[in-house]
Amino acid sequence: MSVHVNPATATAGEQQVVAAPPAPAGGRRRRGRFAFLSRWDIKVSPYVYVAPFFLLFAAFGVYPMLYTLFVALQKWTLGSDIRLNIGGHNFVELWHDDAFWNSVFNTFGLFVFATVPQLLGALVLANLLNRINFGRTFFRLAVVIPVATSTAVVGIVFNQLYSTDFGIVNWLLHLVGVHPVDWHSSQPGSWFAIVTMVNWRWTGYNALIYLAAMQAIPKDLYESASLDGASATRQFFRITIPMLRPTIIFTVIISTIGGIQLFGEPVTFKTGAGSMQGGTTGQFQTVTMYLYQEMFERQRLGYAGAIAWVIVLLTALTVLINFTLVRRINSDK
Amino acid sequence: MATYLGTVTKEAPSRGRPRRTSRWTYATLTLIVLVSFFPLYFMFVGASRTNDQIGQVPPPLLPGGNLFKNLSRVFGNHDANILTGLVNSLVAAACVTVSVVFFASLAGFAFAKLRFRGANALLLVIIGAMMIPVQLGVIPLYLTMVRLGWNSHLEAIIVPFMVSGFGVFMMRQYAAQAVPDELIEAARVDGCNTWRMYWNVVLPALRPAAAVLGIFSFITCWNDFFWPLVIMQDPNNPTVQISLRSLGTGYYQDYSQVFAGTFVATVPLLLVFIVFGRQIIGGIMEGAVKA
Numbered sequence: 001m002s003v004h005v006n007p008a009t010a011t012a013g014e015q016q017v018v019a020a021p022p023a024p025a026g027g028r029r030r031r032g033r034f035a036f037l038s039r040w041d042i043k044v045s046p047y048v049y050v051a052p053f054f055l056l057f058a059a060f061g062v063y064p065m066l067y068t069l070f071v072a073l074q075k076w077t078l079g080s081d082i083r084l085n086i087g088g089h090n091f092v093e094l095w096h097d098d099a100f101w102n103s104v105f106n107t108f109g110l111f112v113f114a115t116v117p118q119l120l121g122a123l124v125l126a127n128l129l130n131r132i133n134f135g136r137t138f139f140r141l142a143v144v145i146p147v148a149t150s151t152a153v154v155g156i157v158f159n160q161l162y163s164t165d166f167g168i169v170n171w172l173l174h175l176v177g178v179h180p181v182d183w184h185s186s187q188p189g190s191w192f193a194i195v196t197m198v199n200w201r202w203t204g205y206n207a208l209i210y211l212a213a214m215q216a217i218p219k220d221l222y223e224s225a226s227l228d229g230a231s232a233t234r235q236f237f238r239i240t241i242p243m244l245r246p247t248i249i250f251t252v253i254i255s256t257i258g259g260i261q262l263f264g265e266p267v268t269f270k271t272g273a274g275s276m277q278g279g280t281t282g283q284f285q286t287v288t289m290y291l292y293q294e295m296f297e298r299q300r301l302g303y304a305g306a307i308a309w310v311i312v313l314l315t316a317l318t319v320l321i322n323f324t325l326v327r328r329i330n331s332d333k
Numbered sequence: 334m335a336t337y338l339g340t341v342t343k344e345a346p347s348r349g350r351p352r353r354t355s356r357w358t359y360a361t362l363t364l365i366v367l368v369s370f371f372p373l374y375f376m377f378v379g380a381s382r383t384n385d386q387i388g389q390v391p392p393p394l395l396p397g398g399n400l401f402k403n404l405s406r407v408f409g410n411h412d413a414n415i416l417t418g419l420v421n422s423l424v425a426a427a428c429v430t431v432s433v434v435f436f437a438s439l440a441g442f443a444f445a446k447l448r449f450r451g452a453n454a455l456l457l458v459i460i461g462a463m464m465i466p467v468q469l470g471v472i473p474l475y476l477t478m479v480r481l482g483w484n485s486h487l488e489a490i491i492v493p494f495m496v497s498g499f500g501v502f503m504m505r506q507y508a509a510q511a512v513p514d515e516l517i518e519a520a521r522v523d524g525c526n527t528w529r530m531y532w533n534v535v536l537p538a539l540r541p542a543a544a545v546l547g548i549f550s551f552i553t554c555w556n557d558f559f560w561p562l563v564i565m566q567d568p569n570n571p572t573v574q575i576s577l578r579s580l581g582t583g584y585y586q587d588y589s590q591v592f593a594g595t596f597v598a599t600v601p602l603l604l605v606f607i608v609f610g611r612q613i614i615g616g617i618m619e620g621a622v623k624a
Contacts, residue, residue, distance in 0.1 A: 037526075038526065041526050041527050041528075042447075042527065043449075045443070045447065045526075045527035045528070046443040046447040046448075046449035046452070046527075047449065049439045049440055049442065049443035049447075049527075049531075050439075050440040050443050050444065050455060050501075052436045052439070052440070052495075052496055053436060053437075053440050053459065053496040053498070053501055054455070054458075056492075056493070056495055056496045057458075057459075057462055057496065057498070060470070060474060060477075060492070060493035061462055061465065061470065063470075063473065064469070064470030064471075064472070064473035064474045064477070065465065065469050065470050067470075067472075067473035068469055068470060068472055068473055071472050071473065125365060128358050128361055128362055128365075129362070131355065131358050132355065132358055132359065132362065137610065137611060137614065139362050139366065140614045141606070141607075141610040141613075141614060142366040142369055142370065143365065143366065143369055144606075144613065144614065144617065145369060145370070145373070145603070145606055146369055146372075146373075147552070148552065148599065148602040148603050148605070148606045149372075149373070149556070149599055149602070150555070150556035150557075150558060150574050150577075150598065150599075151556065151558050152556075152558050152574045152577050152578060152595075152598075153376070153577065153595045153598060153599055154372070156577065156591055156592075156595050157372050157375060157376050157379075157592075157595060158372065160375075160379065160387075160588060160592075161372065161375065165388075165390070166387070166388050166389065166390050166392055167392070168375070168392050171390060171391050171392060200368070200369070200372065204369060205617060208614060208617045208618055209617060209618070211618065212617075212618035212619070257464065257466060260466070261466050261467070261468065261559075263558065263559050264558040264559065267558075267562075268577075268578065288468055288559065291468055291471070292559075292562070292563070295471075295472065295475075295563075296563075301472055304472055305472050308468050308469050308470075308471065308472065309469070311466065311468050311469070312465075312466060312468075312469045315466060319464075
């Protein structure tokens with residue numbers, strides 16, 4: 001019973017033969033109960049071990065998801081017990097809601113402008129990291145360290161960097177003779193600022209993912225390409241990129257899910273009251289901010305529920321589109 | 334994980350044109366690293382200056398001598414309650430980390446090494462669960478928390494996050510290759526019951542992956558912003574991220590104090606990154622190859 005299983009010895013067949021006898025010697029008459037217990041143990045234990053996940057997931061994942069569908073069909077004020085079933089009315093209203101479509105437009109705009117340069121930059125960065133020998137750990141750690149910051153911190157710090165009157169960005173622009181830009185009030189300005197926040201935080205992380213995949217590419221592919229006289233650039237596009245296809249698909253899906261949930265950076269980019277508004281004209285309000293605003297500032301639970309479902313449908317749709325798109329682009333080569 | 338990094342990367346392809354290429358590579362990388370560090374450095378500069386200095390043009394680029402004064406103002410700010418926020422975030426992140434690692438390794442072990450009916454279907458459910466965005470369930474989750482009386486209490490940011498689909502999946506992948514089947518069989522023959530097998534054989538073998546999962550869980554919980562903003566609305570009992578937001582929402586923008594606050598909220602995680610840097614890099618890269 002109490003024989004310790006040592007990894008080094010346990011694989012040897014004789015060890016088991018030697019170790020086996022003590023168990024029955026412990027108590028011959030308890031053998032029947034033992035066998036029953038152990039059979040029970042083998043049968044039931046796996047379910048017991050996976051149960052915590054499924055219990056909590058059912059309570060805090062599945063149930064809320066389904067209940068949101070019910071909420072979306074109600075007229076229901078936050079904090080009130082009175083609710084009225086109004087069928088699909090919330091969805092109809094949503095369809096005609098300009099503020100909602102504005103937030104959808106912002107979310108997708110920010111997502112595209114953030115993700116494309118981010119993943120391209122990550123590919124280039126991974127290629128650089130793959131070429132060095134000295135200081136490997138240092139450079140890898142240095143490029144992922146932004147992940148240690150929270151979205152709230154990023155929003156606050158960049159808000160200052162992009163300050164119109166005394167921000168570093170405008171000061172640098174001034175040095176090269178460009179007039180100060182109001183990064184907060186215009187749509188292109190605020191989008192640019194938010195995109196840099198997202199990319200600052202995630203480019204290095206994606207680069208490490210690409211780097212790992214690059215190192216799994218067999219070296220002889222490059223060797224034979226070199227023998228055939230292919231340049232480094234050509235090798236990058238003809239070997240590296242196609243071989244990275246599954247990884248690129250993976251990062252695109254992860255970025256899509258994250259991009260559509262964009263919340264912390266734009267919320268903290270505008271300090272003070274009304275930060276859920278995303279700027280005076282909602283020029284950088286994302287769908288999640290709109291959801292929060294409807295739920296807590298306008299207390300419209302049912303309407304917020306409808307928004308939640310539309311967000312999920314949009315996410316699923318975008319993941320699907322991106323998935324087919326990325327697959328297509330790569331298989332053409 | 335460290336050995337993995339060592340063996341795979343040793344032969345970086347630096348053949349061909351060695352010198353010039355690598356000089357440019359290092360120059361570009363150094364520039365990228367500077368960009369990557371700069372906002373963090375600037376946070377420290379802002380945290381150690383006075384408001385007047387932050388408002389100057391050109392902006393200050395070197396640290397000043399006001400760090401401790403600003404820090405004491407942050408901790409003395411009764412609207413932000415950052416000390417409570419730090420303790421709350423630490424407690425919540427620690428609970429979530431221990432719980433996620435425990436339940437994920439247990440379930441990962443079951444999926445990788447125990448045979449049971451419906452295992453594949455259940456695993457598919459877990460992978461699907463990873464795709465669901467938080468926003469979808471936020472309204473009923475909020476209502477549930479209110480009914481349980483957990484709103485503005487730590488339970489609200491701990492209990493729903495005690496398990497993670499990503500964690501189970503990651504542990505399953507790792508257990509499948511790190512724990513040989515012979516080891517499980519040998520333990521079984523020796524009369525180990527399933528629990529002892531997990532505790533004495535599997536868990537020690539999973540230690541590297543468990544460390545990575547633990548670090549990621551801690552970071553995610555510490556940095557979470559959306560859910561705490563929904564559920565921790567009592568300003569007297571915030572998480573650290575919510576405290577930060579309260580620091581920033583006055584009529585008068587006290588920038589040096591806000592920067593000192595972000596500094597306080599970020600330093601613990603920077604330390605985690607520096608101490609566990611190798612494991613974090615290995616975790617990100619290993620996860621990528623498996624996915």
